Each structure stands twice: as structure tokens, then as C-alpha cells.
Amino acid sequence: MTAIAQTIARPWTSPTLGGITVVVALAAILQLSIDAGLVPDIVVARPLDALAAIGPLNRDMDLVGNFFLTFGMTFAAVALAIAIGVPLGYLLYRYDILGQAYESWLAAAFSAPIVLLYPLFLVIIGRSHLTLVAMAFIPCVIPIIIQTRQGLLSTPPTHINVGRSFNLSERDMFWKIMLPAAVPSMFTGMRIGVMYALVTIVAIEYLIDFGGLGRIVSEMYFRFDIPGTYASILFVVFVSILFYASLNRIEKWLRPI
Amino acid sequence: MNHRWRLSLAGLVAGMLGFAGAAEAQDRVRIIDSQRMGFAHMAIHNAVTEGYFKKHKIDAEVTFGSGGADTLQAIVTGSADIALGVGVLSVIGAHAKGAPVTIIGNAMRGPSDIFFYVPAKSPIKSLKDLDGKELVYSRPGSSTHMVVQFIARDLGIKPKLVSVGGMSAARTQVMSGQVATGWSAFPVNHDLVRKGEIRIIGTGSEAKALANDTVRVIVANSNWVKENPDVARRAMEAMWEGLKFTYEGGEKALQSYAKMWKLDMEEAKAAPKFIPFDAVTFWPLGNMDHVYKLALQFKQIGKPLTEEQKKSLVTVVFDPEKKS
Numbered sequence: 001m002t003a004i005a006q007t008i009a010r011p012w013t014s015p016t017l018g019g020i021t022v023v024v025a026l027a028a029i030l031q032l033s034i035d036a037g038l039v040p041d042i043v044v045a046r047p048l049d050a051l052a053a054i055g056p057l058n059r060d061m062d063l064v065g066n067f068f069l070t071f072g073m074t075f076a077a078v079a080l081a082i083a084i085g086v087p088l089g090y091l092l093y094r095y096d097i098l099g100q101a102y103e104s105w106l107a108a109a110f111s112a113p114i115v116l117l118y119p120l121f122l123v124i125i126g127r128s129h130l131t132l133v134a135m136a137f138i139p140c141v142i143p144i145i146i147q148t149r150q151g152l153l154s155t156p157p158t159h160i161n162v163g164r165s166f167n168l169s170e171r172d173m174f175w176k177i178m179l180p181a182a183v184p185s186m187f188t189g190m191r192i193g194v195m196y197a198l199v200t201i202v203a204i205e206y207l208i209d210f211g212g213l214g215r216i217v218s219e220m221y222f223r224f225d226i227p228g229t230y231a232s233i234l235f236v237v238f239v240s241i242l243f244y245a246s247l248n249r250i251e252k253w254l255r256p257i
Numbered sequence: 258m259n260h261r262w263r264l265s266l267a268g269l270v271a272g273m274l275g276f277a278g279a280a281e282a283q284d285r286v287r288i289i290d291s292q293r294m295g296f297a298h299m300a301i302h303n304a305v306t307e308g309y310f311k312k313h314k315i316d317a318e319v320t321f322g323s324g325g326a327d328t329l330q331a332i333v334t335g336s337a338d339i340a341l342g343v344g345v346l347s348v349i350g351a352h353a354k355g356a357p358v359t360i361i362g363n364a365m366r367g368p369s370d371i372f373f374y375v376p377a378k379s380p381i382k383s384l385k386d387l388d389g390k391e392l393v394y395s396r397p398g399s400s401t402h403m404v405v406q407f408i409a410r411d412l413g414i415k416p417k418l419v420s421v422g423g424m425s426a427a428r429t430q431v432m433s434g435q436v437a438t439g440w441s442a443f444p445v446n447h448d449l450v451r452k453g454e455i456r457i458i459g460t461g462s463e464a465k466a467l468a469n470d471t472v473r474v475i476v477a478n479s480n481w482v483k484e485n486p487d488v489a490r491r492a493m494e495a496m497w498e499g500l501k502f503t504y505e506g507g508e509k510a511l512q513s514y515a516k517m518w519k520l521d522m523e524e525a526k527a528a529p530k531f532i533p534f535d536a537v538t539f540w541p542l543g544n545m546d547h548v549y550k551l552a553l554q555f556k557q558i559g560k561p562l563t564e565e566q567k568k569s570l571v572t573v574v575f576d577p578e579k580k581s
Contacts, residue, residue, distance in 0.1 A: 043330075119429040122429065122430055126435060208426070222399070224354050225354075
């Protein structure tokens with residue numbers, strides 16, 4: 001392939017650049033659609049207007065500060081969920097009877113709209129950011145537990161047989177074969193958990209005045225400031241991107257192949 | 258037998274066609290009631306049950322909303338035609354940004370229906386005791402948020418203004434000691450007042466600067482009003498008759514209110530005191546120059562409305578005073 005062709009093809013061969021190119025292209029299509037009157041601008045903000053609203057929003061509502069607040073609470077909930085969820089997932093794997101007994105209960109609990117219980121959490125824990133972390137922890141830890149167990153159960157028998165052929169101890173079998181095999185499944189659980197933790201925290205911030213990006217979305221929406229609303233939603237997306245990029249890196253480090 | 262079946266089928270088809278014909282004679286209007294249990298909002302439901310909509314050839318499709326931006330979005334996008342009880346500041350903000358909304362009447366002048374309360378055993382006796390203590394409101398930018406700021410200013414107190422969400426969330430938090438006060442709008446939680454579990458320490462009337470201001474409005478999609486002025490007029494006329502029945506219908510009207518919302522009759526009888534008829538007549542809009550200043554102060558608009566914007570903001574489709 002010639003050098004020019006390679007340069008042109010590069011965005012489509014580099015995943016990151018390819019992704020950014022697609023996002024920019026979609027934003028351009030949206031901008032043109034709104035300008036052409038195909039999409040109403042009172043419901044959807046022009047991408048350029050949303051970007052332009054970031055500066056004033058930061059001055060008026062401390063957008064960056066609230067970004068870190070939402071990120072921080074989500075990080076706390078996710079970290080706690082991983083610290084508790086992975087060992088619990090292992091426990092449900094290790095003692096199969098527990099796994100069989102509780103996995104379906106956990107799955108059922110996962111589908112419950114925990115966010116609606118926020119008045120109860122406010123009463124039990126109090127009016128503090130700890131309430132949001134606690135509420136986000138619950139929908140975050142459940143998929144981590146389930147996926148950890150499933151990951152360990154799904155270790156290919158071939159790998160286990162190879163380990164046995166090398167006379168590995170049970171401990172070595174776990175650390176060298178089973179856990180690396182379970183990493184993809186565990187990280188799937190973490191990604192799902194991050195999603196639900198972030199949604200829960202932003203939703204509660206939206207409902208009550210606890211700061212954070214959800215509060216800004218609420219206020220902009222109330223003021224009918226559509227560009228401001230989308231600008232703050234964009235920052236929620238940035239929180240999500242940051243988490244997913246970090247999880248991808250950690251997963252690659254744990255399982256290079 | 259075949260002949261009888263054919264006759265029955267013909268009758269059924271004729272009946273359906275007749276029904277369809279009758280239905281076509283009525284104009285469908287989608288109305289949002291933004292305040293569940295609101296006494297004055299019985300204007301809509303009484304207009305349905307007492308047949309005022311039918312009299313004016315209106316087929317009213319009534320749904321419930323929350324009174325805030327969500328309800329307004331439904332009007333903006335054309336999902337609904339009229340909404341009763343939307344916050345005036347959010348309507349002004351939306352209109353200033355080019356949304357197709359127009360005010361077609363007043364829903365509430367002054368915030369007299371809002372009240373603040375404490376648990377019965379609380380040492381707080383009045384709003385003046387709230388220096389350094391929590392005075393709550395629903396959400397930033399809401400009418401309750403506006404009210405508490407004016408109360409603090411008018412009474413010369415420095416409370417901690419805390420957003421607690423809706424009335425149910427406020428009740429949970431105040432009764433569990435999370436915050437010192439709760440907020441509510443009549444008749445919600447008024448049963449607790451009668452039972453002695455909570456005490457009212459003040460109402461929205463204490464925000465003197467807002468006493469005559471229109472705080473909630475009847476809003477419509479302006480495109481719909483332009484295309485259907487007669488339908489809009491008839492719908493408003495039916496709701497006006499519903500409103501008059503609500504206040505002048507005596508025991509029947511109060512029973513209808515109590516029954517619809519499963520209230521005690523004592524609650525129903527207290528309603529006109531909290532929400533007087535004078536505050537909910539469709540016109541005039543109260544103190545709009547002050548309301549425009551508030552819209553600027555609370556950042557609903559970035560700059561003052563132009564005269565053209567003020568003119569297009571309000572559309573008089575029906576005025577009971579000028580009814581022929």
C-alpha cells in the first residue's frame with residue numbers, strides 16, 4: 001500500500017482514531033440536521049452550541065469541579081464494589097451450593113430500581129455523599145459478584161487439565177490458571193457495574209441538591225437551557241469514558257494476551 | 258337465523274358509524290394536570306364529570322404531570338396541547354429561547370398553597386426561628402426555591418436553604434430528623450396537621466413580594482393555538498366552568514374532590530382557604546413586570562424580554578369577563 005493510502009486508511013485501522021472520527025462525523029450530521037430544521041433545536045442542542053456552553057457553565061456552575069465530584073463518588077462506589085464483589089463472587093464459586101442458592105436472588109435484586117429508595121437511604125445514612133456512594137454500590141456490586149462466579153466456573157477444562165498435568169497445587173491452579181481465565185468475565189461485570197453506579201449517582205444528584213453533574217443537568221433542564229443541558233450530559237459521558245478506558249488498561253495489564 | 262344475523266350486524270355497523278360520527282363532532286384536546294390533588298385543578302376533572310367539555314364539543318384527554326420542565330417539554334414537543342399549573346418562570350425561559358409556548362391564563366397568583374411545617378415536638382414555633390436551621394424547598398429553580406429566598410429576605414432571617422426533592426421526600430427527611438422543616442402544598446400532608454403530628458410554621462404567603470405575582474400558569478403550544486383558536490377558546494371556557502363549579506358547587510363539588518383523591522372531607526373543606534378563588538381566576542396575570550425581573554434574577558433568561566417577546570408570551574383565547 002502506498003504511503004498516501006496508508007495515511008488515509010490510518011483512522012480506520014486505529015481503533016481510537018476510528019472511534020473519534022465516527023463521533024465527529026455523527027456530530028457533524030446532527031449539526032447539519034438541526035441547521036436544516038430536520039431536528040428541532042428546542043429539544044436537541046447543536047453540538048457546537050453545547051461545546052460553546054461549557055465555558056459559561058464552568059464559570060456559572062463549576063462544571064469541572066462537579067465533574068470531579070461525580071467521578072469521585074462513582075470511583076468510591078466502584079472501588080468498594082470491586083473490593084467486596086470479587087471475594088464474594090469467589091465465595092459463591094468456591095461453595096457451589098451458595099452460588100446456586102443466591103445467584104438468582106442477586107440477579108433479581110439487580111433489576112430492582114434502587115434509585116427510587118433514595119428517601120429511605122437518606123434516613124438511614126443521612127444527607128451526605130456517603131448516601132450516594134452506598135446507593136451506587138448496590139447495583140455495582142451485584143454484576144461483579146455474578147460475573148466473577150461465572151468467570152471462575154467458565155475456566156476451560158483443557159486449561160485445568162494442563163495445570164493438573166504439571167501437578168500444580170490448588171493455590172497455584174487458582175492464581176495461575178483460573179483467575180487469569182476469569183479476568184474477562186470479571187471485567188465485564190465491572191463495566192456493567194460502573195454503568196449502573198454512574199447512572200444511580202447522576203440520577204440521585206438530579207433529584208436532590210447534592211451537587212455533582214446531575215444537579216447541573218437538572219438546573220439546566222429546568223432553565224430550558226438546552227445547550228447547557230447537553231454540555232453537562234457530555235461531561236457525564238466523559239466520566240464514563242474515563243472509567244472504561246481505565247478498566248481496559250487494567251484488564252490488558254492483567255491479561256496481556 | 259341468517260336474516261337475524263344480518264340485521265344485527267347492520268345495526269352494529271350503523272351504531273359504530275353513528276358513534277364515530279358523534280366522536281368526530283368533538284375536538285380532541287390533550288390536557289396535562291400538573292398538580293395532582295390541587296383543588297383548583299379540579300377545574301379540569303369537574304369539566305369532564307359535569308359535562309362542560311362535552312357541552313363545548315371538546316374531547317378532553319387528561320394526563321398528569323409534575324409541573325416543571327417535564328410537563329413543559331410535552332407542550333413544547335406537541336405531545337400535549339394545554340397544561341395547567343406550570344411554573345411561570347420556566348415558561349418564560351422556554352419562550353425566550355424560542356420554544357412554541359404561550360400563556361393562555363393564570364393558574365395561581367401568590368404561593369399561598371405552599372406551607373412549611375415541623376414535627377409536633379419541634380422547638381421551632383415559626384419561620385423566624387429558622388436562623389441557621391434548614392428551610393427546605395423542592396429543587397433548584399423551582400417556585401418553592403423562589404419562595405424560600407423571598408421568605409428569608411422578607412423576614413430578615415438567615416436559614417440554611419436545602420433542596421429535599423418532592424413533598425414525600427421532604428416528609429421522610431423532616432420526620433426522621435434529617436432536616437428541621439418540611440415543605441408541602443395543600444392538601445398533601447394536611448391530614449398530619451389535623452392529627453397533630455406536624456405543625457405549620459408558615460405558608461408561602463409570608464413571601465410578601467410574591468403575594469400578587471402569578472407563580473403558575475396555564476400554558477399551551479402556541480402553534481396549536483394559532484391553528485385551533487376556537488378549540489382553545491372552547492376548552493378554556495369548559496375549564497372555566499369547571500373552576501366555577503369547583504368553588505361554587507358546594508357540598509357536591511367538595512365531595513367530588515374528596516372522592517377523587519381519597520381525602521377526608523375536612524381536608525376538602527379547608528381547600529378554599531389555602532387556595533382562594535381570587536388567586537386562581539384565569540385573568541389577570543399578576544404583576545408580570547415583577548415576574549419578568551424574577552426570571553432574569555433566577556437566570557431563566559439571560560437578558561430582559563423584548564416587548565415583542567412579552568406580547569407573544571401571552572395569548573388571550575378566552576376571558577370570562579369579556580364572554581359574550
